[in-house]
Amino acid sequence: MKDKTIATTNKTNTTTTTNKKETGITVNKNDDFSGWFSQVVEKAGLADHISAKGFIILKPYGYAIWESIRDILDKKLKETGHSNGFLPCLIPESILNKEEDHFKGFNPEVFWVTHSGNSELNEKLALRPTSEALLYSIFPKWISSYRDLPLRVNFWNTALRAEIKSTKPFIRNSEFLWQEGHTVHASKDEAEDQVLMILDIYKNLIENILSIPTITGYKSNKEKFVGADYTTTLEGMMHDGKALQLGTSHNLGRNFSKPFEIKFLNRENNEEFAWQTSWGISWRLIGAIIMVHADQQGLILPPIIAPIQIIIIPIYKNNNEKIVKENANSLKNKLSQLGYRVFVDERNEYTAGWKYNEWEIKGVPIRINIGQRDIENNTIEIVRRDTKQKQVIPLIQLKENIEKIFGTIQNDLFVNAEKLLKEKTKKVSDYKEFKKTMNNAEGFIICGWCGDEKCEVNIKEETGADIRVLPFVQKELNENLKNCIYCNNKAEKIAIFARAY
Amino acid sequence: MKDKTIATTNKTNTTTTTNKKETGITVNKNDDFSGWFSQVVEKAGLADHISAKGFIILKPYGYAIWESIRDILDKKLKETGHSNGFLPCLIPESILNKEEDHFKGFNPEVFWVTHSGNSELNEKLALRPTSEALLYSIFPKWISSYRDLPLRVNFWNTALRAEIKSTKPFIRNSEFLWQEGHTVHASKDEAEDQVLMILDIYKNLIENILSIPTITGYKSNKEKFVGADYTTTLEGMMHDGKALQLGTSHNLGRNFSKPFEIKFLNRENNEEFAWQTSWGISWRLIGAIIMVHADQQGLILPPIIAPIQIIIIPIYKNNNEKIVKENANSLKNKLSQLGYRVFVDERNEYTAGWKYNEWEIKGVPIRINIGQRDIENNTIEIVRRDTKQKQVIPLIQLKENIEKIFGTIQNDLFVNAEKLLKEKTKKVSDYKEFKKTMNNAEGFIICGWCGDEKCEVNIKEETGADIRVLPFVQKELNENLKNCIYCNNKAEKIAIFARAY
Incomplete structure (x- = not known):
């Protein structure tokens, strides 16, 4: 029941339009990150603005x-x-x-x-x-x-x-x-x-x-x-x-x-x-x-915190609607009993493709398609939100498979984010390079810092970057970043600079 | 651990004084209900005032x-x-x-x-x-x-x-x-x-x-x-x-x-x-x-919502402190595993009597005393907060006994409150009697009402009582309360009047 209300309070996606293009994310993530972010918030049904500046309502x-x-x-x-x-x-x-x-x-x-x-x-x-x-x-x-x-x-x-x-x-x-x-x-x-x-x-x-x-x-x-x-x-x-x-x-x-x-x-x-x-x-x-995780199609939620962890889409025609929906709901009950948060999208007024699109925008970690052939074969088709990978699994190994897939998603999301973090983190010992990197907003810079607030302030003024963190692990200080990136005096600390939200 | 913090943030009771009289409720409930209420709130460690009028902090x-x-x-x-x-x-x-x-x-x-x-x-x-x-x-x-x-x-x-x-x-x-x-x-x-x-x-x-x-x-x-x-x-x-x-x-x-x-x-x-x-x-x-439930000794909490449902007091001397405390903690673990919220009061700086007093003020539904003899006999002594009744039960029937006692407490609290409600609710058809009853602040009055707001306003002005509720069950209308208590016209509704918070 909870999920029903969650699912029915997202008018933008469910009722006024049926055109896939209009309901999806139309701003390109790489061209306009900020515009894309706003669309994800709105179209995934997370929040709404109110008229007073800076205040939002959480849906x-x-x-x-x-x-x-x-x-x-x-x-x-x-x-x-x-x-x-x-x-x-x-x-x-x-x-x-x-x-x-x-x-x-x-x-x-x-x-x-x-x-x-x-x-x-x-x-x-x-x-x-x-x-x-x-x-x-x-x-x-x-x-x-x-x-x-x-x-x-x-x-x-x-x-x-x-x-x-x-x-x-x-x-x-x-x-x-x-x-x-x-x-x-x-x-x-x-x-x-x-x-x-x-x-x-x-x-x-x-x-x-x-x-x-x-x-x-x-x-x-x-x-x-x-x-x-x-x-x-x-x-x-x-x-x-x-x-x-x-x-x-x-x-x-x-x-x-x-x-x-x-x-x-x-x-x-x-x-x-x-x-x-x-x-x-x-x-x-x-x-x-x-x-960190969302993509061009919308939100991607880590399974542990997803309000709906599994969305079940019954695939039916007029002649088998009843049996397919019954099977979808019995699968839902089975998964609920295993402790998962599951919702069956039984709405007749939308096509399966339209539903796929909506639950992708909302970032539900896995989708299960269930149709006539799955029922006959005692199988289900599982689609991962993050990779779009499909796999057919036997119903008999449900718990093991779901647990394994969730674990893999949690891990893959972390590994991908860590990969980006590493790619976009540079050790820099030359201020010209520092400025160039920051002008391109290219991520984090690890460098030496003398500890003087003046250097920190000047860097902020000249590049927009500030000290995000003086890491607990200071190993680079003894390796190759012995001087302050700004004044060139002896570095007291290794600092990570970046532009920030 | 949760309970530890809950137990250690009540300075009034635990540290500044050790005199039982001072830490207990000193205002008589029947003489000064409002003063008694304030003392319960303070001494049970529920809330504190801040300097701005009408604002409180919840401890x-x-x-x-x-x-x-x-x-x-x-x-x-x-x-x-x-x-x-x-x-x-x-x-x-x-x-x-x-x-x-x-x-x-x-x-x-x-x-x-x-x-x-x-x-x-x-x-x-x-x-x-x-x-x-x-x-x-x-x-x-x-x-x-x-x-x-x-x-x-x-x-x-x-x-x-x-x-x-x-x-x-x-x-x-x-x-x-x-x-x-x-x-x-x-x-x-x-x-x-x-x-x-x-x-x-x-x-x-x-x-x-x-x-x-x-x-x-x-x-x-x-x-x-x-x-x-x-x-x-x-x-x-x-x-x-x-x-x-x-x-x-x-x-x-x-x-x-x-x-x-x-x-x-x-x-x-x-x-x-x-x-x-x-x-x-x-x-x-x-x-x-x-x-509704608290008494002269302090709070009495219904077991289902009590933050600490069971308080265990180890009764020991120097020569058996270790073994008694060990047994108290092993009992605590057993009860926690059964799903109860339990705390062991192991503090050496207070006497058992002082501890009894403190947990009574806080309204913990049952207290378990555990001493040398209980350990030898495989029994525990249970004391109900609401009735102060003691009973010795064998350790082997722990779950059944606790469940039964909690059920009895929940029920007894309701029955006592319902008894008071019935005692202090009167059917009245004469306005003189109405005024006399309200002047003594004697509870609820059931009477007929014509439905005119004027009568309602006049009654409020003259007696301080207002219409609390027009009950769903209106059986008295056809029985004996056929006229408005104020204007004596035909009653349209049965109303319950009272002074209110």
Whole structure:
């Protein structure tokens, strides 16, 4: 039943037109990546714009992808000692002002509530750009001794940041779905372990569930979260060679615990300021799935998170409609019982070819065609969305075959993305080459960096590229990238530069 | 691990004080119901106030109750053909103005965003008091023919309504967690069936899962949802005799489809306006659980939705700590494998008695004490939270016994609440008696009503009571309540009046 609603809320594809060309993706992915992206979002039935700038509505099919991602991450966070809570979306100005640097970082993007009904409020309320300030103003009530630590809480909510630049569904929106996790620790070491544990959980989610390879490491001081000691990040490469930040995990040190007076009595009964972390991923991951895996025909979803994993198309004529549909539904029931999310497209008003096209746009990982001959032979025809490969398998080995195909798809998607990442990543030691590469927007550049923010700023101004990540693995520093790409002084770090979303 | 965080974020109870009296509920439930309620919310670790009026934070233990309720309802909604989506929380003023009556109903409570950063917005944005207007401005994009119907979507989000009156956690807040469901249908009959199907789903949730009896029926025209043809409601009685509206399901007729132009082509290819419903429940249900089931010692949670269903307290001395704790944990593992949510309280810094007190406040349905003698006898001691009854059971019948006890608790909670509801519900045919009863705030009054809003308004002014529900079952109309309680004209309806939260 769920799938029925998901399937019937995509008017663009199902009702107004029957011409294959019009309902398909008409913008060429290689010519106009951005236009192609917008078409995939619209025609796969993921989201709609509303009239206010930068805001989108998630349609059931788009939200179901978010639910899949959320449920997998939520389970993992609970297993590792985190609990969820709820925070209001409005934050009094005075609370936001407590940590000045932090607030300044968000100020230009903050939406302000000034009135309720016709009355002006005594104090302006900010729509949360993030919840550190609000939550940390409460933490002193929750924490008094080491026995209350570690405290690990998480919030599935939205953040609101007025977007002035051009907006893009899932990538740059004035309100976006995310999770924000916050922890408090009795020691610096424990906070550091937490930061890395979360990064590892994110890496596992993004690489093994979403099939997107990542590069992990630190943000530069310029790019770190405002108020953090340091920020760790996961960067991914989109199909056009641009970078997308996929998740971040921040070590806040005691930068918030001091202004917000988050203290605890240690085992020796002395009062100390606590150590904190915060971290988040957002629906950007859906944007990344599109920009990494989707093709000219539409979305391609990794099987683990696909709202519909298997679409069954009964192929029938007037004389065998009943028996073919019965078999299709009995196959559906069998697959549902095996735990798969399956939908049978029984609609008479569309041809099989039209249906193929629609479910391709929606990125359903495998399609099963079932017709008279399949019933007679006790076989089914399986078509992979990612490769279009067809294979006929006996019904008797259903579970083994589906599991194997899903595993292969998950893996192939990752391998293809990793291949692109490698192809479009260059080691560069000459700034002229750097500029040339960046002008062609050719992907990631690995190079040496002196550590001076001035070089970073100049490079950004001259090429549009910034430091995406200072990778944890710094092996090139001792090999061949010993000098700063910009000033030629001794390199302190290996950096990965790219243009980014 | 989840339970650990839930258990360690309740500083009030666990760290600052060890005096049983101070950590327990000190306000008498019968003397000061409202003060008692606030203490239960605070000391059970459910929620905290923030500085902005009417806003609360849900602590992990409070949010986990909401998660339980949400997951159960979400599953049921998906099984009955509903899918979830996401809506922004900001609504442009022009959209809100499209259905004037509807908007007027919410206007005094609307929070307005007027600025982002330091810039004034071109158009004011309202924080959603409810999402009809925003969503229905998009529906014409999603619907063109009968094939797109029924459309059934649901949103788990918050609604924002600036509370001017006195606020109360879970009952009256400026932002509250809820779900709002919206459906579109091709026929009036189908919309009516939908309204009643949802009411039935709610009734099942509230009565069978939360153990709270309800009275179902229609709201009067005065009390219905602004913009609806009619509103159906579930009313519950709190322990103090006041009513609480627990959920509503609205038939919107074509009141929104006309201004928002939600049309579809019917099977005869003629254009028609669609029929709509909307419906919701909120975290009020948590407030209801407290006000119906909790006692002088604190919360009492129905087992199905309790975040921790079983608390195990190892009873040990220095010489047997290890073996008792090992046995407690092995019991925990056994119960976890059976699917129960269990936590072992191993903390050495507190006495067993102190722990009993704490988990009683938190309303954990059953406590298992395990000591040396239990280990030797292969037994455990089970204590019910609701009745404090103790029983010793053999380990070998664990599953059967726990299931049976949980079933009994769920049922006993309902039976007790139903008993109170019956005791505090009176049939009244004389207005003097009506006033006397209401002045003593003695519960629900069943009486005849002529159907005139004037009588309804006068009664409200004179007694503080309003029509909570016009019950579906109207049997008293033909029995003995043939006249309006106020004007004495012929009664058109049987109404239930009460003071309400």
